[in-house]
Amino acid sequence: MMVCEYKPGLDGIPAAQSSISNVDGQKGILEYRGIRIEELAEKSTFLETAYLLIWGELPTSNELAAFEDEVHSHRRIKYHICDMMKCFPESGHPMDALQASAAALGLFYSRRDLNNPAYIRDAVVRLIAKIPTMVAAFQLMRNGNDAIRPHADLDYSGNFLYMLNEKEPDPLAARIFDICLILHAEHTMNASTFSARVTASTLTDPYAVVASAVGTLGGPLHGGANEEVIEMLEEIGSVENVRPYIEDRLERKAKIMGFGHRVYKVKDPRATILQNLAEQLFTKFGHDKYYDIAVEMERVVQEKLSHKGIYPNVDFYSGLVYRKLGIPTDLFTPIFAIARVAGWLAHWKEQLEENRIFRPTQVYDGKHDVSYTPIDQR
Numbered sequence: 001m002m003v004c005e006y007k008p009g010l011d012g013i014p015a016a017q018s019s020i021s022n023v024d025g026q027k028g029i030l031e032y033r034g035i036r037i038e039e040l041a042e043k044s045t046f047l048e049t050a051y052l053l054i055w056g057e058l059p060t061s062n063e064l065a066a067f068e069d070e071v072h073s074h075r076r077i078k079y080h081i082c083d084m085m086k087c088f089p090e091s092g093h094p095m096d097a098l099q100a101s102a103a104a105l106g107l108f109y110s111r112r113d114l115n116n117p118a119y120i121r122d123a124v125v126r127l128i129a130k131i132p133t134m135v136a137a138f139q140l141m142r143n144g145n146d147a148i149r150p151h152a153d154l155d156y157s158g159n160f161l162y163m164l165n166e167k168e169p170d171p172l173a174a175r176i177f178d179i180c181l182i183l184h185a186e187h188t189m190n191a192s193t194f195s196a197r198v199t200a201s202t203l204t205d206p207y208a209v210v211a212s213a214v215g216t217l218g219g220p221l222h223g224g225a226n227e228e229v230i231e232m233l234e235e236i237g238s239v240e241n242v243r244p245y246i247e248d249r250l251e252r253k254a255k256i257m258g259f260g261h262r263v264y265k266v267k268d269p270r271a272t273i274l275q276n277l278a279e280q281l282f283t284k285f286g287h288d289k290y291y292d293i294a295v296e297m298e299r300v301v302q303e304k305l306s307h308k309g310i311y312p313n314v315d316f317y318s319g320l321v322y323r324k325l326g327i328p329t330d331l332f333t334p335i336f337a338i339a340r341v342a343g344w345l346a347h348w349k350e351q352l353e354e355n356r357i358f359r360p361t362q363v364y365d366g367k368h369d370v371s372y373t374p375i376d377q378r
């Protein structure tokens, strides 16, 4: 019998063959369909990047216009979904609200016609269009307000900020938010993408695929880290406290949030772009003292941990950007989900193209031939 070595976390074991994205963790390179993330952040939009990820090629101007029109016209959510969301507890985490609402979409649009390209396109459009509306709706409803309708004249990102804050955003803020979505749209075989592919492989509907991935993204070791970065910066409170804070954590062998990555052994290229975006926001809308604390943290962590390949990851500067855009801390991970829906759907589609249901094995290390002990003798 073949004996397989068990690798905790499936570390280094390929779970799929994929042409969607690529990371070179030694050189700090991230590519979507072969295009470097820096170039997409500079020249593309989130919807164009989503199209690229899902259909494999950059769209022509007609294809992009048609896709944008479809997404924009599907941004509203049914009042039944709004009514359902009104019953969610106000104290619930917005990620849990998002997972439940994404799953509920499947009740309204369940058809599971997975061999039909029109069904695939409809599902892609609906999920990309409606997830931001549901995130914004929960934010307003938990504060006792009615959700507001999408703004027909605003683009994808501008409209999300409008639905969240009930006022039209500054164009720079909307563009920076759009770049954040590009940066978070896809990242190879991470935990939530793996979860999406496993769910997809059962041929269930795409709403269940996304709901399962949203649930996986919520953990602090994955999408939840950027919330903890902000809490950490607030706890540190001043530049002078940075060094003692880091030394104390390292002494206690505690992790420093926003640093380290399973794949990157240099600074995450997305962290570099986000740092630059944060600086642009501070120049236009005023400085944030937590940025000085963050820069000092990067300097001290580099001094102490660069020999282990520990550098800032995507979550380190993203929280500062979102804070400056007026986004509450517990919406950071739902915003990550808004972006990552594009990547999950690309993997859903790729999985369906050559599907085989995931059925890994295990290394059993339990007992054998144990006899059943009657309850009164235990």
Ligand SMILES: CC(C)(COP(=O)(O)OP(=O)(O)OC[C@H]1O[C@@H](n2cnc3c(N)ncnc32)[C@H](O)[C@@H]1OP(=O)(O)O)[C@@H](O)C(=O)NCCC(=O)NCCS
Pocket: 220, 221, 222, 225, 254, 255, 256, 257, 258, 259, 260, 261, 262, 263, 305, 308, 310, 313, 314, 315
């Ligand atoms: C992301 C993460 C889970 C990657 O973990 P990993 O690839 O399993 O890395 P390891 O836990 O094996 O770490 C390797 C070494 O670096 C250290 N290290 C890793 N991340 C660290 C961090 N954030 N702070 C301090 N030390 C860290 C580990 O303690 C370990 O040291 P050792 O070899 O002396 O034991 C981990 O870096 C982490 O928990 N980071 C903080 C959470 C975070 O920011 N998550 C968002 C990821 S995008």
